[in-house]
Amino acid sequence: MNQSDSQSFIDSLSSKFNNIVNEFDTLKINVESSQWTETMSILKNDFGLTYFSWLSAIDWENEVSVGDPPKEPVNPHFEIICCLSESIEGNLVLVSTKIEKENASIDSLVSIFAGSNWHEREAYEMFGIDFVNHPNLTKIYLPDGYEGNPMLKSFELISREVKPWPGEVDVEGMPEDGKKDEGES
Amino acid sequence: MDTTIDPNNMPHVSDASVSVEIETEDMTLNIGPQHPSTHGVLRLVAKVDGEKISSVEPVLGYMHRGYEKLAEVRTYPQITTLVNRIDWVSGFANEIPFIAATEKLMEIEVPERAQHIRLILTEMARIASHFVFNGAYALEIGALSPMFLAMEDRERVLDLIESVTGGRFHPNFNRIGGVKPAAGAGPTTKKDIQDLPAGFYEETKIVMEKVLEAVERFENLVGGNEVFKARTQNVGIISKEMCEDYGVSGPILRASGVKFDLRTQTNFLPYDKFDFEIPIGENGDCYDRWYVRLIEMRESARIILQAIDSMPSGSLQAKVPKVIKVPKGQSYVRTENPKGEMGFHVISEGGLGPYRLKIRTPSFSNISILPELLEGQLLPDLIAIMGSLDFVLGDVDR
Numbered sequence: 001m002n003q004s005d006s007q008s009f010i011d012s013l014s015s016k017f018n019n020i021v022n023e024f025d026t027l028k029i030n031v032e033s034s035q036w037t038e039t040m041s042i043l044k045n046d047f048g049l050t051y052f053s054w055l056s057a058i059d060w061e062n063e064v065s066v067g068d069p070p071k072e073p074v075n076p077h078f079e080i081i082c083c084l085s086e087s088i089e090g091n092l093v094l095v096s097t098k099i100e101k102e103n104a105s106i107d108s109l110v111s112i113f114a115g116s117n118w119h120e121r122e123a124y125e126m127f128g129i130d131f132v133n134h135p136n137l138t139k140i141y142l143p144d145g146y147e148g149n150p151m152l153k154s155f156e157l158i159s160r161e162v163k164p165w166p167g168e169v170d171v172e173g174m175p176e177d178g179k180k181d182e183g184e185s
Numbered sequence: 186m187d188t189t190i191d192p193n194n195m196p197h198v199s200d201a202s203v204s205v206e207i208e209t210e211d212m213t214l215n216i217g218p219q220h221p222s223t224h225g226v227l228r229l230v231a232k233v234d235g236e237k238i239s240s241v242e243p244v245l246g247y248m249h250r251g252y253e254k255l256a257e258v259r260t261y262p263q264i265t266t267l268v269n270r271i272d273w274v275s276g277f278a279n280e281i282p283f284i285a286a287t288e289k290l291m292e293i294e295v296p297e298r299a300q301h302i303r304l305i306l307t308e309m310a311r312i313a314s315h316f317v318f319n320g321a322y323a324l325e326i327g328a329l330s331p332m333f334l335a336m337e338d339r340e341r342v343l344d345l346i347e348s349v350t351g352g353r354f355h356p357n358f359n360r361i362g363g364v365k366p367a368a369g370a371g372p373t374t375k376k377d378i379q380d381l382p383a384g385f386y387e388e389t390k391i392v393m394e395k396v397l398e399a400v401e402r403f404e405n406l407v408g409g410n411e412v413f414k415a416r417t418q419n420v421g422i423i424s425k426e427m428c429e430d431y432g433v434s435g436p437i438l439r440a441s442g443v444k445f446d447l448r449t450q451t452n453f454l455p456y457d458k459f460d461f462e463i464p465i466g467e468n469g470d471c472y473d474r475w476y477v478r479l480i481e482m483r484e485s486a487r488i489i490l491q492a493i494d495s496m497p498s499g500s501l502q503a504k505v506p507k508v509i510k511v512p513k514g515q516s517y518v519r520t521e522n523p524k525g526e527m528g529f530h531v532i533s534e535g536g537l538g539p540y541r542l543k544i545r546t547p548s549f550s551n552i553s554i555l556p557e558l559l560e561g562q563l564l565p566d567l568i569a570i571m572g573s574l575d576f577v578l579g580d581v582d583r
Contacts, residue, residue, distance in 0.1 A: 023514055023515065023516070024289045024290055024514055024515070024516035025289060025516065025518075026515060026516045026517045028515070050429045050430075051429045051432065052429065052430060052431065052432045053432050053519075053526065053528070053545060053550075054432065054528070054543070054545040054550070056530075056543045058532060058540075058541045059541075066254070066257050066258050067257040067258055067536070067538060067540065068534065068536040068537075068538070068540070069534075070534045070540065071513060071534045071535045071536075081530070081543070083517065083528070083530075083545070087429060087438070087443050087445045088445070089450070090445070090447070090450030090451060092517075092519070094517060094530075113430055113431075113432075114430045114431060114557070115430050115431035115432045115433075115550060115553055115554075117553065118549070118550075118553045126253075139246075140245055140246065141245055141246035141249040141582060142246060142249075143246070150251065150254055151253065151254055155254075157254065157255075157258060
């Protein structure tokens with residue numbers, strides 16, 4: 001794919017969508033969740049993005065039990081990302097939308113791209129997002145009786161949930177711990 | 186309907202002149218998770234009506250290791266070790282998209298020599314992966330010898346990968362900004378960094394010639410076999426539209442007649458400097474998928490032979506800070522893994538590790554067509570069709 005081709009592709013997209021971000025060679029279209037399925041139909045039929053690559057979600061949350069929180073405080077929400085591409089020139093876009101975390105739900109894309117079936121099932125079990133009109137919204141990886149949505153930022157890694165060991169854990173404190181203590185005092 | 190049947194005048198099913206309507210009940214057949222043809226721990230719950238498959242429900246998750254969650258508590262250099270183990274048949278090729286996405290966020294220009302070494306090792310991983318497919322697929326169809334021949338040939342390629350990286354399956358050789366100093370090189374000082382091991386070029390030339398010979402041998406031995414043809418030709422046809430709908434990629438997509446190869450469509454590695462062909466199939470059946478992979482091995486060997494002849498000099502590492510901190514941003518990089526499109530969406534919030542890492546693996550999308558593809562097929566064809574998709578369960582479950 002050469003540069004001018006991709007530029008003309010971006011230009012044609014921006015005539016239809018007004019919120020396009022192109023950072024680090026990654027083209028992202030932000031849309032409202034109410035226009036989710038409509039956007040996909042337009043991209044598939046009018047822009048030749050017929051190749052469904054993947055769909056997933058991000059849990060934006062300030063209070064996290066794994067990893068680091070976002071640098072600047074965010075308004076807690078789910079971001080749903082769907083990746084479409086075309087199979088001739090290789091143009092690729094990420095389509096992104098925001099939904100509320102309370103009773104999170106969004107329309108299913110199965111009627112447009114049959115391949116989104118498994119990806120939506122994965123997002124359903126990992127984040128607890130309800131995909132409306134999905135033909136078979138059941139767990140895909142996790143065991144049937146499993147409770148909780150592991151990819152939520154509030155969900156702790158199991159190995160971090162172990163019962164604390166009684167008494168002195170280490171004979172000597174770790175060198176880093178010592179430094180931190182000095183710095184704070 | 187008259188329910189009384191005269192036992193002396195029973196119509197026989199083989200008699201074509203009478204049409205017999207026998208009501209049969211669907212039988213549920215469980216295949217896997219421990220079954221050699223499932224390439225790991227895939228479980229299929231099939232409903233069969235005689236020999237015909239009426240529906241198939243794949244059950245996943247027996248190999249789910251939660252890499253996306255794990256990546257949120259690991260630093261960027263640690264994640265390279267993890268991604269090695271996603272598709273363990275071609276460990277090296279998995280590292281590239283993650284490293285490339287991270288480098289894009291950090292805006293690092295990777296030295297040309299490092300990019301060439303990455304390209305050579307990626308193509309070697311592709312050859313090794315396709316050797317496994319060629320051996321295993323023939324074995325599933327019922328030919329035993331190709332497996333032994335393929336394993337012997339693959340071992341030579343793995344020896345080459347090991348001589349450079351120190352690992353046969355999990356090289357963990359990429360570093361953000363370049364590659365690690367090679368394992369087999371001689372003594373070194375800080376100024377004089379280690380590079381490819383002594384005799385690597387000569388050895389590679391010998392092995393690649395053997396790969397080209399092996400491709401020819403497989404073409405005659407397996408491709409010319411009437412039984413193999415009968416079992417694979419016009420079996421499990423996948424249309425172009427079905428591939429696009431389900432996100433099927435790699436050799437399967439190309440076997441269905443779509444000339445789509447990320448090696449020429451993106452610039453993750455300098456493939457544009459080399460001359461190679463992209464094989465495509467006509468029918469999209471099992472035979473085409475086998476043939477496309479076979480020809481890809483030949484083309485990969487050609488790329489490697491060209492690459493070692495035009496090896497640029499220079500350093501192996503760009504200047505990177507000692508502690509890798511990736512600036513805030515999102516980037517998605519996809520590459521042509523031996524199994525198809527592999528992509529990493531890195532979402533960084535400026536920390537030591539990603540805020541979220543979405544891993545798009547080829548095998549997950551590739552086998553998501555199984556319920557639609559297998560419906561109405563014959564049970565003996567199930568093994569031939571599944572084998573032709575060439576999936577690895579680590580790549581499906583992540």
